[in-house]
Amino acid sequence: MIRFTPTENSNPQIGDILLSEPFLNDPYFGRKAVLLCENNESGSFGLVLNNIIDVEITEIISDFPDPKVKVSLGGPVSRSNLFFLHTSPDLVGGQKILDGLFLGGDFEELKSRVSKGEEIKYRLFIGYSGWSEDQLKDEIKTRSWFVTKTSTDIIMDCSEQNEKFWKTLIKDMGEGFSHIADAPIDPTLN
Secondary structure, three states: OOOOOOOOOOOOOOOOEEEEOOOOOOOOOOOOEEEEEEEEOOEEEEEEOOOEEOOOHHHHOOOOOOOOOOEEEOOOEEEEEEEEEEOOOOOOOOEEEEOOEEEOOOHHHHHHHHHOOOOOOEEEEEEEEEEEOOHHHHHHHOOOEEEEOOOHHHHHOOOOOHHHHHHHHHHOOOHHHHHHHOOOOOHHHO
16 A cells, blocks of 8 residues: 555654654754654653764763764753664663653763773764644644654664654665655655
8 A cells, every 4th residue: 555644643652753744844853753752641752863963972071981972962851962873772761662762861871881992872862842732642643754663773773864764764664665765855745
């Protein structure tokens, strides 16, 4: 079955990926993939996975031990705060999002482990994406988001950036979705 729009009755869960519908004209969310990290009656919280920005981590944290790490814009809220995902179940204070994927925790411990060369995958984000009570539910009803799942490995992989990442995740939803990934940003160009 070929799909043209997101379903209006998805019920996103923590760990799901929200993929914007292809023609969403929004500077923060157009052709973006958002990892849903919290979703309850008070609202929702997520991190945009495919908005890697051109900024050196040392401009944000002068003593970060890996000066080559990429930084993503997690969303338009609290852009003066740093958030992080990681794969270490024993990092103090981390919140489980998926099997093998955690949000936050003791940042000084993360820096220490990185400086020691420990095998830990992590991603850094400036800001986050937030929805007030029922706002995400309303956006789902207006068909603004596809809701899907993906693996921790894909979430932690920064090699496919920005729109290409979104296209890959749309195509991974099944053969009925590949035409959406190939749609032009401006539908009048079709």
